[in-house]
Amino acid sequence: MVIHLRLVLLVLFLFANSNVLWAQYLEIAGVILDKQTNQPIAFGTVAVKGHPHGTTTESKGRFSLKLTEQAFNSVLIASCIGYRSDTLKLMREKKFYTLKLEPVKSHLNEVVVTGVSRATLARENPIPVVGVSTKKIEQAAESNIVDVLVKSVPGLNAVKTGPNISKPFIRGLGYNRVLTLYDGIRQEGQQWGDEHGIEVDAYHIVRAEVVKGPSSLIYGSDALAGVVGLIPAGVADSGLRGKYFGEYQSNNGLIGNGMRLTYRSGRWSYVAAASYRIARNYTNQIDGRVYNTGFREMNALGTVKYSSAKGYSSLNLTLYNNLQGIPDGSRDSLARRFTYQVAEGAADDVTKRPIVPENILNSYQLSPLHQHIQHYRVYTKNQYSIGAGDIDFSVAFQQNIRREYNHPTQPDQAGMYVRLNTVNYAFNYNVPLFNNTMLSTGINGMYQDNKSKDATDFPIPDYRLFDAGAYAFLKWSYERWTVGGGLRYDQRFLRGKDFYTATDPVTGFSRRVAGNINNAYLQFPTIDQQFNGVSLSLGTTYKVSEQLSLKANIARGYRAPSITEYASNGLDPGAHIVYLGNRSFEPEFSLQEDLGGEFSNQYVSASLSVFNNNITNYIYLTQLTDASGNSITDAQGNKTYQYQQSRAQLYGLEATLSIIPEGMAGFSFDNAFTINYGFNRSVRYKGAGIQGEFLPLIPPFRLLSSIQQEFKLKQGWVNSFKFKAEADFNGAQNRFLALNNTETATAGYTLIDLSAGAEIRYTRQHCLQLMLQVNNIFDTPYQSHLNRLKYFEYYSQSPNGRTGIYNMGRNICLKAVLPF
Template identity: 65%
Template sequence: MKLHYILLISLIIISVAPLTHAQQNQHVLTGKVSDGKGQPLPAVSIIIENTSYGASTDETGTYRIINIPAGTYQVKASAIGYGIQTRSITLGAAVLEPLHFTLVDADNQTLDEVIVTGVSRASLAKENPVPIVGVSAAKIEQSVESNIVDVLVKNVPGLTAVKTGPNISKPFIRGLGYNRVLTLFDGIRQEGQQWGDEHGLEVDAYNLERAEVVKGPASLIYGSDAVAGVVGLLPTMPKETDGRLHGSFTSEYQGNNGLIGNGGRLSYANERWAFTLRGSYRLAKNYTNSVDGRVYNSGFKEANASASTRYTSVAGFTSLNATYYNNLQSIPDGSRDSLSRRFTEQIAEGEDDDLLNRPIVPSSMLNAYTLSPLHQHIQHYRLYAKSNYTIGDGAMDALLAYQQNRRREYSHPLATDQPSLDVRLNTVNYGANYHLPTFLNTEVTVGVNGMYQQNESVDATDFPIPNYALFDAGIFGLAKWKYEEWTVSGGIRYDRRWLTGDDFYTRTNPATGFSERALPPDIEGAYLQFPAIDETFHGVSLSLGGTYEISPSLSLKANIARGYRAPNINEYAANGLDPGAHIIYRGNRDFEPEFSLQEDIGIDYSNPYVSATLSVFNNNLTNFIYLTQLTDEAGDAITDAQGNRTFQYQQSKAQLYGIEATLSLSPPFLPGFSFDNALAITYGFNRDEIFKGDGIQGEYLPLIPPIHATSSMHQGFTFNSSWLPTANIGLEADINAAQNRFLALNNTETYTPGYVIFNISAGADIRYSASHSLKISLQANNLFDRAYQSHLSRLKYFEYFSASPTGRLGIYNMGRNISVKLTLPF
């Protein structure tokens, strides 16, 4: 409890310390926004990046932002259906002229996007040598998917997801995932047992302002766990400072699994204070496809709530934020009747559980919203404070956060209130950066950040990982030099991680027959499942890259980066069953930290009618950690009584390389039309000499996505109507090649055939006031009800038989899904 009190006091200090500043050097920014025809645009968002200042245009296209301190800023104008425009301003002694914007119809001006993830301070995407893709609130709102990661996968080439049903998607970037992809929520590391296969993200997808994906090592800023990249999620904050109440309500229904979702937010802001309340609730029953019918135990119930308050002075701002996530999540185990292939229900365990004679799940259970008693319960709490203030000609930002993740997995059919896995993770995140005054066209940032963690089993019967404590500390320096068409950036960082834990004993409880933790000194006859841990990892991260702006529309980029990652607790010390994953894990205490050395070369082109990108990457990893299945002498999987397979972590050299490309066309002779295409190719190889030339028997890495391409056409319509100003339709082809480069060694993976999925969409804005419109989105995913299995779907391997009457094994992905989504701003 002392840790909690210290954190609370620290949060209060960081929140209130900078609240008093002189009211001097305040400036007013005004201007107008119009379209390509010179007509004023209302409801355009005007944001001063990396600050809390912003406004919206009125019916005449005019905006006004007051009380802005002196400095140099990037000002962004954005509106749904229009390209983003960003302009630089310097507020000082001179009188500032009005700053006007002209927005064009095409939403493809990616070079002018302002990014905040993976950089020390907000900057334009075209100035950053590392590939970073932004996904706007409009794209998030228009997408109808089961979770936020699936939304991002549709919009970011090179981003894929390992899935365990509709609501669990773990992000993978260029073939790397788990603790190699760092997820940030409002700049705070998301810490929630990322080592698990079925452990998804604990965020509210209905209340995100924007998402950004960094493709490549970002260890320089964030430390361990970002060797593959970063997924940054930014929550909504008030834009208007008019002293009025604003809000938004979202509701959706998805026909395949009956998903019902509702989310909303309320916000108020004036020149000094801003307040936001957010909340959402989603529930779904079992999803269905043409092969499996309804997939038993694939439903969920999820609730979110959050609140933010922010104080802004002439020198900067401080915000205090709290979030709550609660999810009841079913996980299928794949057991079936051998002849009918209907799903069966576990009603016993151990030797009494006969996998071949479980009772068939009745249709009433398959079609109900009621979850099985065998499910997961995930809760995530987050309390954090952030500050950003100018100090002389420089600036400083700081963050302090506390989060708790509680994960309980229930897998005992005769003791449904007894969790099999029950882990509680407490994390304190800290960080402070100082941005030195710009000199000789150079921006320099120095900083420290890290975290302290405690993880413990609370009331469990299975123990895949031990109790442990972890402390991370890192120090870094970054510099960015700009001169004419050149931007060069780089830096260096040093990290150190201390990992400790006491001896962890287990024994069988004679009353229940379950395993339980045995506490010293009462350990007679107990099993030492996890010996004590006292380990230190450390590493140096480096980065150097540059961009050359050939013209305002064309940029060349190159970057080389060395990333660092310490082994996670599962890789290092696992020794037991994760009941939700249906996997018995085995770690390795001889592991060394992973290091990646990645080269990126890219070219970006963007104008109002054409947008194209091409990125080539090569990533060499030393001490690469991967998972393979263990088999017996006959080559059969080693399993327990419930069919749970055993996997062992290994370490070797590895190489991943590939390309990503996008092309978007918006011909001027077809107003509102866009033709968008994306391609991602990733190859992954185990470079251990013993596997050289072995192909699928060890040379290929596991969980490498197949060649993936998307092609879509969208047509927007503008009407001379007071109630129906815009509408749109779209058609998309999601093309996945066969994956014949897989890890077949020890039956770890199997071949995956290729497939093409077609999706259609339609939408409209229905204006109900001068500045607000109801947004309607209709979508049909997997239009032709194609039966397919994604190569990265874990459900593909949820199978207990070696053959089936239909010739199909494992669980298939979701079939046709017709959905509707409504967003009502007010």
């Protein structure tokens, strides 16, 4: 398999650099400056409207682009979050361009390319898209990249299982309904699991784009709720450059270090990066230190890129290795101190487990019962022009290995051990512009092979999956109007053989066996299933004025059931859940309407987006109970959940408001408000309220408000410094799925964060960034409604009246970013 993959990559690389049929380029250069200070703007985005050509500015604000002759009929767009975008008409005889951007706090004009492969402004895109800049990501002090985005993107939430595991939810939908892209390649790593995080290195993500709403048109199944696009670092400057990242977080003693080196000479450029993060158990006022929430994470990546007058090809490699603790919530019934498992099966009495010693609670030592996740990825990306059009294509291979250790008597024996191989492929052709119209067509999909290895628990069967989809997307612009829409057809083939298990007489554990063994149990019968679906989208944007744009979009999304929803039948030891699937499930289809508007002037920027989403064959989890209404559990207290299917409706809104008072340079008052409602529209639950009418995992309304003051200095060694105060108000969630004790109500809470940062100039070209941030400064005890640890409880009552595990308490974060 590996040899074949190497041959494919080599052939693609050679083909991409052939000299046949490719259009020639003309090179331009330029610089982006701050209009008020005349200082260069680093990490700004430069693109040609309606074309795939784009780049970012280097540390001195400079950029260069190779353009086809057809691009000179368009305009050059320069943008950066915190500045008003600017455009210049491209002229064939002009080779150098200077663009000056006016500082504002608007987030509305970020150039985005997600979903269309051509540069466009977010305010001109009918589909709601939010960009998160390099500066925002580097200055954030959160535990992982998803938490960074949650602070910046209204409508994006995270289901959390401790500090380092955050699964993105968009407008109340998550898991296999949110597609995560890494450099345009879909992330595949057993994302069906509650406690399965995203296997990426946060230090080297330089930009992100979040698409809110069905994106199946471009990406196929699993983009029903939207897309989180993570864009890794590339090469901006010539010569050898580097960047060091260092951070410390007081609550769980997180220590992180990362290094990135880039080099560009002529047509070749290279990126090499690595990072290491380690953390112990986190703490809060109610639980003290939460046992088994530490982790050790290592990452590495490398890129080789060849650019010529015809386009570019890149070969990329990423390595991810994480030892991740997962708590089970067991503790002493009186003192509420955490305990740990020492026996197996019926011999394990949860109420009599020994208490975790203080030296273990406070150390960086991981429990023998933990997860080990490895993710390897190699891929090639290519983009070239053919005549006045262009193509881009990619091929990727990913391997995800997940071991979950849950046997204290045999700590080296994995409870779950699965290996997932994925080959992704994508080809897109952008037709030459005609009559103000852009047409993109393409095919993409994946092949997967999943196998259980030496394990004792088997929540999902072995399977093979093949996905294929073809689409066409059309976008027309004229004067104030932009209209876009498209159509796609997908097919998915799912195959699997009979899977037998039996009890090992020596260990007492379950193991995989052949079908002819005595007492063999057919845990997973043969799978031979095909799913298909049609996706479509139609939307428009009307530019009322330079300050105001109005949007409308309607989209139909498609999603095939995940392997757990369709065929699960066993314990996921890391999630502490016994999953039961349903082989009669049909694909999900959503029909979502979006209406919105965006306004921005020198002092105010605001946006409003309203959505309504109706889903047929909606799949969700409910807890199973016995005749007395008690949870069905195994000897270790692991609860049983079964997937159900019904009609559902979700609706809500997102609104933002940023104010920059006249005469108060560097000051801003920023607000983001979101509200979501989710209903099970089955006739069976009509009017049932919390006993079935509400969907699970719907976030409560949220208001995020902040005031910020930044001072920019023209002289001295301090380039700038800023202060920020932020209030994160989350309402109570009383619309929850109480049926069969699946969920409980969640109280509202407010978190106050304070931060300060400075840019210290230590050379004429480089500034050291220093950040100090205090999260939850008042050490407020709280449980997020999307916190899975809230339900890790073995007792019906508690001496302090508190049940489940609480979120992290006060956390002091120090971070440094040193470019060189």
